Structure formats: C-alpha cells, structure tokens
Amino acid sequence: MYKTLRYFGIVVVLFSMSCNEGKKVTENGGIAHDIAKKPEISFDLDETNKKVNVKIGNELFTSYIYDGKTPKPILYPLITKSGITVTRGFPYESRPRERVDHPHHVGLWFNYGDVNGLDFWNNSYAIPESEKHKYGSIVHQEIIGLDNKKGAISIKAIWQSPDKTNLLEETTKFVFSEVENTRIIDRITVLKALKDVSFNDNKEGMLGIRVARELELASDKPAEFTDAEGNVTEIKVLDNEGVNGNYVASGGLTGDNVWGTRNKWVKLESWIKDEPVSITILDNKENVGYPTYWHARGYGLFAANPLGQAIFSEGKNVLNFKLLEGESTTFKYRILIHSGSSLSKEEITKSFNEFNNL
Secondary structure, three states: OEEEEEEOOEEEEEEOOOOOOOOOEOOOOOEOHHHHOOOOEEEEEEOOOOEEEEEEOOEEEEEEEOOOOOOOOEEOOOEOOOOOEOEOOOOOOOOOOOOOOOOOOOOEEEEEOOEOOEEOOOOOOOOOHHHHHHEOEEEEEEEEEEEOOOOEEEEEEEEEOOOOOEEEEEEEEEEEEEEOOEEEEEEEEEEEEOOOEEEOOOOOEEEEEEEOHHHOOOOOOOEEEEOOOOOEEEEOOOOOOOOOOEEEEOOOOEHHHHOOOEOOEEEEEEEEOOEEEEEEEEOOOOOOOOOOEEEEOOOOEEEEEOOOHHHHOOOOOOOOEEEOOOOEEEEEEEEEEEEOOOOOHHHHHHHHHHHOOO
C-alpha cells in the first residue's frame, strides 16, 4: 500500500509492505527467511524537481529524471550496493579530474543518432539555437505507474521533432532489483511509430551509459576537453591515476578491441576506492539486430547499438530499420551494477539466460 504526503510543494509517495507481505509462510506458520531477505524497492516521487528516487532498502540506487535539463529522460546517478557512484557527474554534478566533454552523455539513457534525419543522440543544452533544427528531443509525458511490489516504474514519452511533430510514442518499464552484491535494472522499451519512421544506420546509439573516470580505460594519448561554456582545453598527457577500466565481451575480446563488435553482453570493470566494481549490459534475443554491436569507447561511453550496422561492419551489413505508422518494436536490456568482487562469466551467463528465458 502507499500514501502521499506533500511538503513545501514536493509530493512524496511512500510505499510500505506489511510485515508478512513478500515473505513465504511455512506450514507451521513461520516465515521462510530466504524470501524475507529480499530487499524492498521503494520510490519517492518528487514532482517539483521532476524525478523519482529509487531506493533499495533505505539506500538510493538511482533516480528517474525528467526535468528537461537533458532533452531525454535519464537514470542518474547509478550507485552500487556499497555506495560507489559508477556514472560520471558532469554536467549535473562535476567531480574533480573527470572529463567534461560530450554534454549529452548523462547517466543512463536511450535514444538514437538518426531518426528521419534528426539527431536525438547528440542533442544537449550546448547546441546553439541556429543548429537546433537538426536535433530531436524525447519529451516525458507521464508516469504510468509505480509498483513497489515488482520494483517497477512505467513511463510514457514522445520522440519529437524541433517543430513539435510527434514521431514515436515510447512506453518504458524499468524493473529494479538486487541479488546479493548486484543491483539490477531491466529496461523494456516499446517504440510505436506515430508517422513512418526510419532509423538510418548510425554510429550514435542506442542504450548508453557515461561512466565515472575510474571506469575509463587508461590512455597516454593527448585529448581535448570541452567545458560547459564550449571552451576547449588540450591535455597533452592524461592523468591516469586510479583509472583501471577494462571491457570484457561475451565473445572473448577485451579492452578497446570490443568497440564495433557483436556480443550478447559486455562487462566494464575496474577498481574504485580499493573495491572491484563493474557494469554489465545484457542484450536480449528478441531485440532488432541481436546480437547488438557495441559502441564501447575507452573514454567512458559504454553503449549498445543494434541499429548502426553499416558503420560497425564497414558496409558489410546494412539494416536501415523502419517502422510504418502504427507499427511498434520492443527493446529489452538488463544492466548489472556489481561491487565487492569480479562478476564472473558464469554469473553473467546465468543472468543472461534468465533474462532471455533460456
């Protein structure tokens, strides 16, 4: 059950469970403690700041944010069970030594670089007004439901052109859970075409996470960093202290070699504050373009892109996926946020098989 409280214009939805709810009762009336240990998922709806905080037990895991500061809804930040933030702070909350490039890379998001010729991926506050006609926005419409028993948020959004033409209706369900030291997000997104829509093969897509500096791959190459005002600073030698990231793909490739390859899943792992942490994205066999290509960059962009096939295959495969008006397609992804140990291939495969009903 739930109740709603209002404090200074902020609406907070509090969910609670009875002491026996969610617990298996044995034949003699006792409680099966293995079921009782399952952590409770709760949501705090903050209508003033346009976000929903997601808590596991009493600890923040992430927030669904639809405040318009980014031209798409996002999950931000992502926090491990041990309290380590694995997403980059910029542009919301910049942290020392992190990169401030690509202001459109915020938290965990879902969009694409070419929808009927419009770029939804690269849109941000940094785009000058004279260029805005080239970019699309994903506009949050409503929170359909908050289900604490299933740990789920359901939302509706519209993919919209600069002239306010509605191209796609998005219905997304986020399901949050925790198993031991792994926090889990299942994202199930249905895209319904409101017009004929073409997803032209493009490098920029589709499910993306911009990670903390420590999860980047160490690099000795010079780099240019752009700040929030568009000023560019060239760094000839990067400070790699504490930067220990490495990609590990289901097909066996590691590091920068993962970029542009097809895999069922990819893990990005590192050490932060003397603790092993990792983010793993799992594909689903029902998705268009399965197994997905990976737009996995050493500088901290970790993305699965099933639709950019011509780019990643150097023209060997071409998709140019289309939806006619009224048609729909579903994209399913699972994200594992793990801490305290190295998440093994066997553990990931078990989760992958479960997610794919194998």
